[in-house]
Every structure is written in structure tokens, then in C-alpha cells.
Amino acid sequence: MPSSTSADFGKPFKEIFSRYEGDFYKIDGMLFSPAEVQVVALETGETFSAGKVDPELIDASFG
Numbered sequence: 409m410p411s412s413t414s415a416d417f418g419k420p421f422k423e424i425f426s427r428y429e430g431d432f433y434k435i436d437g438m439l440f441s442p443a444e445v446q447v448v449a450l451e452t453g454e455t456f457s458a459g460k461v462d463p464e465l466i467d468a469s470f471g
Contacts, residue, residue, distance in 0.1 A: 409445045410459025414438035420469040 414436045416424050428434040444459040
């Protein structure tokens with residue numbers, strides 16, 4: 409986690425899908441992780457955050 413850890417991250421989905429010749433199952437599964445995550449340690453209450461929403465990539469994918 410998050411999706412930015414995927415080797416396929418950073419390109420519009422259409423481009424990624426084409427690269428794998430339309431085989432959805434060849435795409436790195438980490439790409440389908442949340443864009444931004446927060447994990448809270450129950451014992452301490454400390455919060456760890458990773459990732460971020462990328463509006464430009466969303467626009468490139470759906471625009």
C-alpha cells in the first residue's frame with residue numbers, strides 16, 4: 409500500500425491496460441490499492457500516512 413508503490417503507477421489506466429494486451433490479471437495488483445492510506449497503532453494512537461491523491465493523473469485517465 410498505497411497504489412503509488414506499484415510499478416505500473418503514474419500512467420493513465422487505458423495505457424496500462426493496452427500494455428498488458430487487455431489482460432486485466434497481468435496488471436500489478438498493487439495498482440488497485442487506495443491512493444492514500446492511514447494506519448493507526450491501537451496501543452499508542454500514533455497515525456502513519458502514505459500516498460496521496462493525484463488529480464492530474466485522474467484527469468489524464470478520465471478527462
